Amino acid sequence: MKRLHVLLPMLLLLCVLLPVSAQGNKAEISDEVVLTMGSWRTDDVEQMNRLLNAYKKLAPKVTIKFQPTNPPDYNATLRLQLDSGTGPDLMYARSYAAGQELYNAGYFADCTDIPGLMENFSASNLAPWQMSDGTMFAVPFAAVSHAVYYNKDIFKKEGLSIPENWEAFLSLCDTLEKKGYTPLANGLADEWDILETFFFGLLPNYIGGADMRVKYESGELPLNDRNFVEAYQAMADVAQYCPDGFESVTYNDSQVLFNSQKAVMFVDGSWTAGVYKDAPFDWGLFAIPAPKGKSTAICFHPDMAITMNTATKHPEEARAFLAWLCSEEGATTASQNLPSGYFPMIKFPIKLEDPHANEFLSLNAGRKTDARFVWPKLMNLYAPMNQAVIKVMKGDISAKQAADSVQALM
C-alpha cells in the first residue's frame, strides 16, 4: 500500500512531463527555407498557392506557406502571434491606422528601401501603408472598388438604362418598384455592409476625392456641412427601395436576393464579383451616380499589402519575395492570381482576364477616386457613422441630425 502511494504520484508526474520533453527541438537539417504567410483571405488559398508556386520556380529553396485566419479574427490573432513571438514571416498588412499601429509596436519591418517599391507605385497607392515620415511598412498588393451591380436581363426586359445621375437612379428605383420588383438588395442587419459599400461608396460623389477628404480631416470643413447632409439624405431616400423588412436583411441575404433575381440592383464591393460567376443571368456594373451638378467619383479602396516580420529568422528570403512583388514580372504574376474583384495597385499596365474585373476598373477612368472616408484618419468615427446611417435609413432621425451626431464627436 505504501509503495503505491509513492508510485502513483510518480506516474502522474511522468504523464505530465512526457509530452513536454517529447516536444523538444526538431532540428532542421536541410538548407531549405520555409516562410509562413499570414492573411485574412481564407477564400483565396487556391489563388495564393498558385502565386506562391510561381515564386517557388524562381527561388526553389524558398517555400512560402499561406496560412490565412478567419477575416474578423485576423487583427486580433496576428497581434496575439506577434506579441508572443510566433508571428508569421510574411503577412498581410491592413491599411492606415491598424497597420501603423503594428509598425509602431516594432513588428512590421521598414520596407522603404525594397527595390522597386518607391518607383513602381503612385504616391496615393503608397500612402495607406506609409508613416507620416514617409517610411513604408508594407508593399501594396490589392485594392477593392464599390459600385452598383445590376441585372442586365431585367433592365433589357423592362427597357431601362443606366442612370446618369442620382435623381435618375431614384426614379429608376421607383419605376422598378411600380413594376413589382425589389429595386435594391441592400439591408441593415449586419451593419458594416451598408456603411462600407453603400455610404462610403457614394460619399465621394458628394464631398469629392482625396483632396477634399483632407479638408474634413483637418477640421477645415465640418462633417455636418451641406455635402454630408445630402449624402445622409441620399441614404434616407433609398431606404424605401430596399427589400421589405430590410432592417433584418443580412449581407448574405442581400447576395441571395440579387443572385436569385428577387432584387434587381445591389450596391456592393468588388470582392463579391466571384459570387455571381455562375449566375443564371447577365449582370453588369455602373458607378453609384452623383447628384445633378456634381461629378461622379469612385470609392477605390486600398485594401491589402504584404509586409515582413522584423523578428523573422530569414529576413533576406522574405525581402527577396517582397522585392519580386514590386517588379513587373512579380506584379503581373500576382495580379493574374488575384481573386476577381481585387485590383493590382502597381503602375505597370496589367491586363486582367476577368471581364467584370475590367468593367470595375473602367469605372475609374477619368474620375476621382478615394479610399473609404474614415480609413485614413477618422477611424474612431466608424461606429458612430455606421449607427447614424442606419438610423437615417430607418427614419429614426433626419439627415441633418445624423450629420450633427457625427460632427459632435470631432
Next chain:
Amino acid sequence: MRIKHSRHFPWLLYLAPALLVYTVFMAFPLIDSLRLSLFSGNNQVTRVFVGLDNFKRLFTDPEISTRYWGAFFNTWKFFFVHFIVQNGLGIFFAVLLTQETMKGRQIYQTIIFIPTTFAVLITGYLWKLMLNPVWAGDFLVSIGLPFLKHPYLGDTNTALWAVSLVSCWQWLGIPTMMFVAALRNINVELLEAARLEGAGSVKTFWYIKLPLIKPIVGIVAVLTFVNNFNAFDIVFAMENVNGAPEYSTDLIGTLFYRYGIAGQHPIGIPDAGLGAAIATITFLLLMVLVIPTLRQTQRGA
C-alpha cells in the same frame, strides 16, 4: 499515527488529478483574469500595472460606459425573460408530464427536450430566417397572418425579446427535465393523503409539490442566472457581435467579446484589461447574488 495516515492520504490521492486539472485550467485562469483587470496592454512585455484605471474607464468614459450600462440592462432583461418564460413553462410542463393520467408522456418529453440537443448556431440561424420577412413573409401572407410579417430582429423594440424567446424555446428542456425528476421523487403517499384531505390540484401544487422541489427551483434559478449572464452565442448567431440593431441586443457577453477578445471592427485591436474588468464585475455580481440564493433554497436539502 499509522492509522491516521492511511485514512487520510488515499482520498487526497484520488482527488489529486481532478484538483490538479481544476487548479490549472479553472482556478488559475480565473484568478489570473481578475489580476489582468488591473493591467493594460495585451502581452507580457508591454503589460503595465494601471491599478483601477480599467474600471474607471468602464464607468466614466462616455462611450464605454454607455455601452456597458446598455449591455448590463439588456442582460437583466434577457435573464428575466428566461427566468419567467423558460422556468415558468418548465414547471408547468413538468407538472403536466408527471400527472398520472397523462398519456404519451414520452413523446411530449422528447419534443420538449430535442431543441436542447441542437447547436445554438444552427437554431439561431434557422430562427433568423424564420423571423425575416424577406424569407418567411410570403408564407405568413399565404396562411392568412400578414400582420405577423415584421422585421423582428431589425427592430430595436422587438429584437431583444425575439432573441430571448428563441433562447427560451431552445433551453426549455433542461429545467423541465430537472423539475420532472424532482416531482417524481415526491412520495406518492403525500399526494394521496392530500387528495384524501380534499386538496385540489392547485392547492396540492402550491402547498405540497412546490415546497418539496424548492431546492431544485433554487438550483435552476442559479443556473439560469449564471448561464444568461454569460450568454453570447445566441446573439452572435442571430444578430452580430455589435448587438444589432443599434446595440439593442448587446449583452455583457458580446460587449466583453468586442472589447476584450476581438476588438471593435474594423481595427480589431482588443483591450484585454478592459475586457478583464468587465469579466471581473460580472464575476463579483454573480457571487454576490448566487451565494445567498443557494443558502436560501438549499437549507436542509
